[in-house]
Amino acid sequence: VSVGAIAVAPGRTVSAKQIGVAGIVVGAIAWVITVPPIEVRGMTPSIVLAVVAVLAGAWSIVGGERKLGSEAIVVALFAVAGAAASANSSTVTLESVFTWSALVAATLRYATPLLFAALGGLISERSGVINVGLEGQMLMGCFWGVYGADVLHSWVWGMLVAVIAGGLLGLLHAFFSVNLRANQIVSGFGINFLALGITGYFLEYHYGPNGTPLNISMVPNVKLPLIQHVGFFGTAFGSANLMTWIGIALVPALTFFLFRTRGGLRLRSVGEKPRAADTVGLSVARIRYAAVIASGMLAALGGAYLSVGFVGSFSNDMTNGRGFIGLAAMIFGKWKPWGALWACLLFGLGSALSDRVSGVNQTLGTLFEALPYVLTLVAVAGLVGRSRSPAADGIPYIRE
Amino acid sequence: VSLLEEELQAEAEESTGAAARSPAALTAFRRGASGVTVPILTAVLAFIAGGLIVLATGHNPLSTYQSIFNGTGLNWLFPWVGGAERATAAGNLQQTLISATPLILVGLAVSFAFRAGLFNIGGQGQYTVGGIAAVWVGSSFAGLPPVLHIVFAIVAAAAAGAAWGGIAGVLKATTGANEVISTIMLNWVAIWLGVYCFQLGGPLHNPHMPSTPVSNNVVGGAKLPVFWGSASLQGLSIGIFISLALAVAYALLIQRTRLGYESRTVGFNPEAARYAGMNVGRTWIRVMLICGAFGGVAASLDILGWEFNLFTNVIETSQIGFYGIAVALLGRNTASGNVAAGILFGALLTGTSNRNINLSIDPTLVQYLTFMIEGIIILLVSTDLITLRLLKGGRRIGVALRRGPREAPRADQGGAA
Numbered sequence: 001v002s003v004g005a006i007a008v009a010p011g012r013t014v015s016a017k018q019i020g021v022a023g024i025v026v027g028a029i030a031w032v033i034t035v036p037p038i039e040v041r042g043m044t045p046s047i048v049l050a051v052v053a054v055l056a057g058a059w060s061i062v063g064g065e066r067k068l069g070s071e072a073i074v075v076a077l078f079a080v081a082g083a084a085a086s087a088n089s090s091t092v093t094l095e096s097v098f099t100w101s102a103l104v105a106a107t108l109r110y111a112t113p114l115l116f117a118a119l120g121g122l123i124s125e126r127s128g129v130i131n132v133g134l135e136g137q138m139l140m141g142c143f144w145g146v147y148g149a150d151v152l153h154s155w156v157w158g159m160l161v162a163v164i165a166g167g168l169l170g171l172l173h174a175f176f177s178v179n180l181r182a183n184q185i186v187s188g189f190g191i192n193f194l195a196l197g198i199t200g201y202f203l204e205y206h207y208g209p210n211g212t213p214l215n216i217s218m219v220p221n222v223k224l225p226l227i228q229h230v231g232f233f234g235t236a237f238g239s240a241n242l243m244t245w246i247g248i249a250l251v252p253a254l255t256f257f258l259f260r261t262r263g264g265l266r267l268r269s270v271g272e273k274p275r276a277a278d279t280v281g282l283s284v285a286r287i288r289y290a291a292v293i294a295s296g297m298l299a300a301l302g303g304a305y306l307s308v309g310f311v312g313s314f315s316n317d318m319t320n321g322r323g324f325i326g327l328a329a330m331i332f333g334k335w336k337p338w339g340a341l342w343a344c345l346l347f348g349l350g351s352a353l354s355d356r357v358s359g360v361n362q363t364l365g366t367l368f369e370a371l372p373y374v375l376t377l378v379a380v381a382g383l384v385g386r387s388r389s390p391a392a393d394g395i396p397y398i399r400e
Numbered sequence: 401v402s403l404l405e406e407e408l409q410a411e412a413e414e415s416t417g418a419a420a421r422s423p424a425a426l427t428a429f430r431r432g433a434s435g436v437t438v439p440i441l442t443a444v445l446a447f448i449a450g451g452l453i454v455l456a457t458g459h460n461p462l463s464t465y466q467s468i469f470n471g472t473g474l475n476w477l478f479p480w481v482g483g484a485e486r487a488t489a490a491g492n493l494q495q496t497l498i499s500a501t502p503l504i505l506v507g508l509a510v511s512f513a514f515r516a517g518l519f520n521i522g523g524q525g526q527y528t529v530g531g532i533a534a535v536w537v538g539s540s541f542a543g544l545p546p547v548l549h550i551v552f553a554i555v556a557a558a559a560a561g562a563a564w565g566g567i568a569g570v571l572k573a574t575t576g577a578n579e580v581i582s583t584i585m586l587n588w589v590a591i592w593l594g595v596y597c598f599q600l601g602g603p604l605h606n607p608h609m610p611s612t613p614v615s616n617n618v619v620g621g622a623k624l625p626v627f628w629g630s631a632s633l634q635g636l637s638i639g640i641f642i643s644l645a646l647a648v649a650y651a652l653l654i655q656r657t658r659l660g661y662e663s664r665t666v667g668f669n670p671e672a673a674r675y676a677g678m679n680v681g682r683t684w685i686r687v688m689l690i691c692g693a694f695g696g697v698a699a700s701l702d703i704l705g706w707e708f709n710l711f712t713n714v715i716e717t718s719q720i721g722f723y724g725i726a727v728a729l730l731g732r733n734t735a736s737g738n739v740a741a742g743i744l745f746g747a748l749l750t751g752t753s754n755r756n757i758n759l760s761i762d763p764t765l766v767q768y769l770t771f772m773i774e775g776i777i778i779l780l781v782s783t784d785l786i787t788l789r790l791l792k793g794g795r796r797i798g799v800a801l802r803r804g805p806r807e808a809p810r811a812d813q814g815g816a817a
Contacts, residue, residue: 194775
């Protein structure tokens with residue numbers, strides 16, 4: 001029996017790890033009870049629960065689960081802040097913000113572009129190339145998607161044009177990262193500037209001050225026949241965009257590719273030990289090129305969803321940092337597709353909440369915009385030892 | 401990079417007979433050559449590439465380059481430029497130096513971190529929180545004596561920047577959080593914090609501007625004195641001297657202090673530094689605090705020197721922290737290099753800005769051309785290889801030209817034997 005374990009019954013103990021997990025759950029509950037549908041008024045129950053969570057966290061730390069225990073404490077602190085916010089809001093406000101079905105639908109909408117960017121970044125980083133240019137590649141997809149959908153009269157073509165544009169920018173990043181052995185973070189920022197200039201220039205050049213046309217062909221929403229009119233599920237999932245489902249489907253597909261196929265193994269080996277991969281006859285350069293181009297294409301799809309799938313037009317610098325949130329989601333998700341999906345959903349929830357809060361209180365809504373970044377900070381600080389970037393991430397490979 | 405540099409060096413030795421020099425002299429030569437020629441050539445290349453993009457819009461190459469050059473105001477240095485042209489050149493040179501002022505400091509914020517083995521992408525965030533602090537102090541405390549008010553505002557900006565940089569440093573030192581990620585995240589938190597402060601109804605919003613999201617104006621006593629040009633027409637303030645003084649301080653810090661020595665050692669090899677008894681985590685924290693302070697001061701010089709207020713859209717669109725990375729790379733992380741690269745980058749930005757390229761096309765288009773040019777510049781700065789290859793190609797041609805006649809018979813002899 002390890003230190004910190006509690007005997008709950010003769011012969012049965014609860015480990016420090018279980019206590020830590022319980023602390024996190026209790027901490028979360030401390031906030032959840034203050035919002036609809038439960039809506040406990042007043043702070044007392046939340047504070048009691050939070051104290052329990054902190055104690056569980058402390059116990060867990062004593063028992064050797066430092067990370068889990070501190071997480072429980074952090075969750076409890078956030079929960080108290082959230083509960084305080086709930087206590088200071090009217091029930092009308094709370095109910096207008098926490099309309100869960102609409103919130104879930106909005107979360108999916110906000111998470112979709114992030115998910116494509118995150119998966120793009122994941123492929124690139126797994127091959128050993130840091131792609132800070134995701135933002136720019138997304139922006140390219142955003143504009144060229146609208147351009148393609150407008151000129152070729154179909155969203156399918158729009159997506160294709162977007163993917164080509166993003167792929168080209170990926171190719172440029174690959175050239176700088178692989179052949180010119182650039183500092184990939186700096187060249188990534190260069191890519192972002194370039195994309196900002198290119199998209200803005202062609203927006204002005206082709207469409208002038210009136211902007212892109214309003215009647216372009218858009219990616220359709222998928223009307224699920226069975227649950228479309230079934231209360232909560234109908235609103236939440238009944239008519240999500242096609243791209244949302246494609247994005248979610250990409251997660252298991254990419255997981256399978258990366259961890260169950262020969263191609264995935266090669267990709268990962270190039271990102272972990274390029275020298276070894278080279279020795280067994282793999283072309284490090286070629287694999288990295290393929291990965292970075294694919295990365296640009298995926299990011300561009302995310303951008304194209306934003307313009308062709310959601311808004312229906314393009315405005316200057318439309319991505320507004322979403323590429324970076326995608327990057328953050330990938331890191332938060334520990335360089336794994338499923339992790340990236342959960343992180344994107346969490347960030348999407350943050351944006352959806354921010355949107356809803358803005359409806360009630362504009363000033364407060366702005367602060368919620370910062371939430372994904374703060375969460376990522378907490379995550380990179382807390383995930384030490386458990387997550388690690390690919391060993392050769394960001395390091396140019398030089399053949400001997 | 402080093403491989404090619406060595407190759408290049410070997411070739412240069414071969415052609416000049418320098419192989420007999422001592423290893424120390426060789427290292428010094430190599431450092432000097434790669435430290436000065438490569439950045440300069442990169443900048444020239446960037447300049448050419450920038451002109452090429454403008455060229456692509458169908459304008460005369462020579463006049464385009466000339467208008468970019470004149471736009472930088474550097475023609476002011478030519479004694480034969482006179483009259484109205486000289487006045488325009490002076491105005492442009494003032495703008496170049498105004499943009500160089502924060503660039504040098506943001507460059508130093510990146511450089512010092514580089515020296516300690518850290519990649520500070522957070523210049524943007526440190527600059528942003530510094531700006532928030534400077535504009536708050538500068539627009540409040542109206543009764544303070546002028547000099548004191550300026551010092552207070554700059555110190556507040558430095559402290560805010562230091563705090564922002566320090567977060568990344570502390571996270572790195574205590575939990576091992578990658579500073580690249582944490583500083584990128586902190587950039588966005590800073591931006592949203594700024595938008596929160598100055599938006600309509602925000603805590604620091606200017607109440608006299610009910611429909612514009614902007615801060616209060618800096619009061620007269622907190623404005624930096626303008627010493628060149630007109631104060632009402634955005635002349636050059638003494639901020640440039642503060643910037644230069646801090647560059648000197650950086651050089652002393654790196655070369656002459658214990659912290660400088662420790663940070664360089666940690667930068668070379670953290671494990672060795674730890675083994676030698678240095679506290680690596682503490683060094684990281686101190687370095688990031690100082691880097692953040694540089695970024696914060698950079699913003700205060702902008703706010704107190706010519707901006708005087710902060711719009712939320714300025715906070716959202718500012719890219720200066722990212723230019724700072726390019727400045728640091730171009731300046732090879734040295735004080736003098738940062739000053740030179742800061743002025744050069746300031747000149748490139750001013751010279752290619754829409755104000756100065758008279759292309760008789762839509763000014764919004766020129767604005768996006770400028771973004772493209774900046775992108776190409778940053779891409780070029782991200783790698784030395786293009787310049788090195790060009791250098792190598794150039795020398796090969798030079799060597800071949802010089803050697804050509806001598807080598808031909810030697811090859812013939814070899815063939816005969």
